[in-house]
Amino acid sequence: MSFQDEKALVRAHYDALTRATYETVAEILSERTSPNWHWRGMHPFHEQYGAEAVAASFWSPFLQSMSRVQRRQDMFIAGRNEIDGFQSVWVISMGHLMGLFDAPFLGIKPKGRIAMLRYAEFNKVEGGRIVETALFCDLLHLMRQAGQYPLPPQTGMHLVQPGPATHDGLHFDDADPAQGAKTLALVNRMIGDINTHQRYSTPQEELAQTWHDDFIWWGPEGIGATYTIDRYIAQHQQPFRTQIKDRVYNGHVCRLAEGNFGGFFGWANLTVTNAGGYMGLPAGTPAEMRVVDLYRRDGDKLAENWIFIDMLHFLNLQGLDVLGRMTDF
Incomplete structure (x- = not known):
């Protein structure tokens, strides 16, 4: 192929x-x-x-x-x-x-x-x-x-995000199809764990099924990056799961893998309701989250995850027009 x-x-x-x-x-x-x-x-x-x-x-x-x-x-x-x-x-x-x-x-x-x-x-x-x-x-x-950040402090740290730690993400030549199939299967297993996380006794147990303990979650601005399972739970997963309610999974438009890399996007992946406090906003109405997730697999677990979210769309649906506020700076 x-x-x-x-x-x-x-x-x-x-x-x-x-x-x-x-x-x-x-x-x-x-x-x-x-x-x-x-x-x-x-x-x-x-x-x-x-x-x-x-x-x-x-x-x-x-x-x-x-x-x-x-x-x-x-x-x-x-x-x-x-x-x-x-x-x-x-x-x-x-x-x-x-x-x-x-x-x-x-x-x-x-x-x-x-x-x-x-x-x-x-x-x-x-x-x-x-x-x-x-x-x-x-x-x-x-x-x-540009020095015009419009939101409250985020839970994680944001940097100019680097590429893969292994520096091997550019597959200009085709990779072994078997490796891509292995990556895609692992990504799908991870998605399954998210949707059935209640069967695990702790978030650590859930994440340990498919993630290395020292994995890096390169989150978008507004949330920020986290490092290690414990910090990911504290700085992203726990706020998301406790401050968001009525989560509806809408599906993906594209999901694929090649070699040790893979990912997906949806339009929109999720519809969620802010229960109050998420990203500093009060409780609101249902809003779409258009999301990209890209992954690097290391062996039999995931080691890095790059996330893109259409934050301005998500915030706009909750009544916060970020770009409209730019005229105030």
Whole structure:
């Protein structure tokens, strides 16, 4: 099973974007995408169709704000999507879009300094074209870099997140399919444990089934990163499980693995209700969580997890318009 054609297409797409300007990006996007390309972006971009709309919504404003943009990839994998019965092929990229933040972006004021927009992107390839894309980026982290962080202190620590500790996340060549199948099976077992966690006597017992004790949970801005099972429980799992209620699992759009890496995204994965206190907000109404989870497997357990959440959408549904408040800074 080879994914070389799909990987080559996405890499050429990325190479072309490095030469794009805000004036030419629509044409460049159209070169390798389908006419009805379905693009999913975080709030305030949401869903767009076709290169012109995607350029107008995200890429042209971004390139007007950021100069000398580099794509610094930490993960690049491909595989068949378990969610549709392994019929479609998707290519996943994760890393940072690095540039000089020289003009306002979404009301975020620039510093004229280096900035790194953390991203994860899923591209569905069909018939030699990119037909679907989901681009998740951490806009809250960009606000922090610009000195305009709008939320209360988070439970974990946020950093400019590194890639895999093993520095082997770029699968430009295809990996052994057996290793990908092993990773996907472990991810699915972990998901099963989350949904049936009541059968374990402690959170530590639950997590020890599929996670190394010293695993690293690279959470998004607003929650932050944690290290080791015990700190993960204290700094993310416990607040989430006690301050969130009425959790509804909506499913995933794509879930795949290649080699020791794998992951998924949903649109939206979860619908949850803030019971009061989560991320400093009062009790509220049901809200969607659009989430990406990417994983590194080490042996028979998971060692690292990178998470992206459309935080601005989640907060906006609860009445907090973060971008609208940017004018107050």
